[in-house]
Every structure is written in C-alpha cells, then in structure tokens.
Amino acid sequence: MTVAETGLRARTRRAILDAAFSTLTGNSGASLSDVAAAAGVGRTTIHRYFPERTDLITAMSEDLLEKIALATTRARLNDGTAIQALDRLLQEYFELGDYLMLAFTEPHIIDAADWETESPADRQLIAMIERGREEGSVDARMPASWVQQVMWALLYASWQQIRDEETSKHDALGLCLLAFHKAVGSA
Amino acid sequence: MTVAETGLRARTRRAILDAAFSTLTGNSGASLSDVAAAAGVGRTTIHRYFPERTDLITAMSEDLLEKIALATTRARLNDGTAIQALDRLLQEYFELGDYLMLAFTEPHIIDAADWETESPADRQLIAMIERGREEGSVDARMPASWVQQVMWALLYASWQQIRDEETSKHDALGLCLLAFHKAVGSA
DNA sequence: CTTTCTTGGAACACATGTGTTCCACTGTCT
C-alpha cells in the first residue's frame, strides 16, 4: 500500500496521464481500456494508480492546473506592456497544445472541483489585462473577460488550423499572434 | 408503417431533435432517456422516429447543415464588400447559437458522413473570403481557411461569454463583431 | 360514439464499461 515514488511508478503514472489526455481529446467517452492501450499498460494497472475513473479525471485536472500555473509564471506577466505580456502568455499556452485542447473541447471533464473557483493564474491574467486597458495597450472597449475569451478561442482556432489545414506549428502560432494582436490591441 | 407527415408527427420529430441538440450540448454522452425526458416524450417514441442512436445523430447532422445553408443564403455573400458580407454571416450564425455550439464542442458527433466533404456553404464562404483578400478588405496575410477558423472561434467565444460572464446577447454580438472586424480586416 | 393513429410504460435480451480479485510472469537488486 505504501507508494514510495520509485521513479518507475512516477513514469508509469505519467504515461497513463498523457495517454488519458491524448485519448480523451476528441473522444470524451473513451473507455479505460482505450486509455490503457494508448498508454501501453494493462487496464488493471490503471486501476492500481487511479482506483476509480473520477480519480483519473481529478488527477488530470490537477496536472493541467499545474501546467497552466507554470506557463503563466514563465510568461512574466508583469514585465513590459500588457500586450507584450499577452503575446508571451499566448506562446506559452500554445506549447501546451494537447493538454489545453481537452479543457476546451470537454470542459465538463475538468470542471470538477478545483476549476470552479477561479485559479490564481486566471486572477493574475485578468488583473494584467486590466492594466493593459488602463495603460492603453489593450482596447478599452473590450471587458477583460472578453479579451481572455478571445485568447482561448484563438488558441483553439490555431490548433484546429494545424489539424485540419496542414499548417505548420510555426505558421499557426504566427497567425494566432497576428489575429490576437490586431483583435485586442488598441486601435 | 406508413409515415404520412401528419403535422403531429412533424412536431414530435422536431421536439426530439431540439431536445437532442440542447441535451447533447455540454454532455455528449447523454443517454436517450435524457433526451426523451428533455423532449417530454417516452424513450420508446424516440426509437419509433429514429430506430438507432446513429439515426438520430444523422438527422441532427442533416438538420444542422440545412440551418447553416439557410443562414448562408440569408447573408447574401455576394452583396457589398467581403468584410460586410462576413459581418452579415457572423450575425446569422450567431443566431443559430445552441445548434452550432454542438458542432463546435462535439465535432465527432457530427463528423459522420455529410460533413466530411466540404459543404456548399463552406465552399461559398471560402470563395467569398478569397474575394475579400483580392479586393483588399480582408487582411491578405491570412489564408482564407484561417479567417474561417477565426470566425468560428469568435462565435464560440461570444457564446461562452454569454454563458460564463452574464453578458447580454446584444453586447456579446457587438464584441464578437468588433473583434472579428479588427482581427481579419485589412490594416 | 367509434375507429384510427400515436403514445408511454413495462419487460426483456443484449452489449459494453467498471471495479475487484487472484495468479503467474518479468524485471531488479542483493
């Protein structure tokens, strides 16, 4: 019963989590057998690490929040103008790709507990956008919450563009930044 | 066995379809019992109109394509500048709301058969965007497919904004049009 | 009122996913 993170256990856990992300993206109803196959482990092993399905979902939610918090830190929201910080944040989030897609396409999977209350990263982001509206780098006609919505939506669009239109990651990011900059920047 | 669209049958069918749209939006795995309850009919009745689950999905797909085609026609894509036509189309699509959300959040539900091959509405739209790029009203740095992606993404964002941020439909549409116009219009 | 159409509910067999238990196999470390 003791679980002394032996390195192997940590690796197996990660493999299961990653497989869960990639499998449940685009098929929210996938079975644990599907996840197990994608992770290259037996279904029994999944139950060893996550006794119930909801435990796996919860772990995914926590994992995602962690990744988002890290990306937000790396973006240094307080450096430079707000619009520059937004550009950096967009690039960081862009790199999360697969992980974020799930939160977008199947919000009901994540919306469990932690997510309901605004995360620290969210509060930081909203505050930073407000700063941009005051300093004039962000279009003041748009509420901060809308700017945030647009950011998420364009991120989603850029990943769809990669999937559907054989666009390179680099080009997609460029288009995303261009559209975002034009859309929410001050005229 | 004969099905002579008696007006009552048509109404029941519509009730089931509408319930299916509203129920499956946000919970793609909802059971037919859930749909039946939402439609105010018995589960047996659903099977009378749509023998198998896939038949219901197919009917939803066809219904949605029809609504999109109608909206596209109403937008008169060939009148005025391309950017004006895009504004009109955005407003038409905005009104479809609930119906379109499903295609967005659960594409795998719709992606069945008809959808794979580009619909006529899609081709019309792409051609119109190309026209805008040539005449200079649409930012030529953006591929037509990307402009389309941005349109869908901002539509989704505006509906999210209504759901999450207690914004009125009117304000949300205004923000959507503003962001879209700025994002894809020529500088 | 009587016939016809449509419906809702109960009961059923069937398929699929879930969670558990048990046992044998494979590495690794000593």
Place this chain on the structure above:
DNA sequence: AGACAGTGGAACACATGTGTTCCAAGAAAG
C-alpha cells in the same frame, strides 16, 4: 539463486445504455 516490487491477463459481479416487443390509455378524425 532468492526476494521483491511492479505488471498483465483472466474471471467475475455489477451497473448502465440500447434496441425490441407487447399492451393499455389517450387524442384526433370520421
């Protein structure tokens, strides 16, 4: 070689959704 942690697979009971059949009740049309 022996001890041990980690694993995969089979087997099981259980829950839920699906598709079908049958029948009685209600509404609509003559």
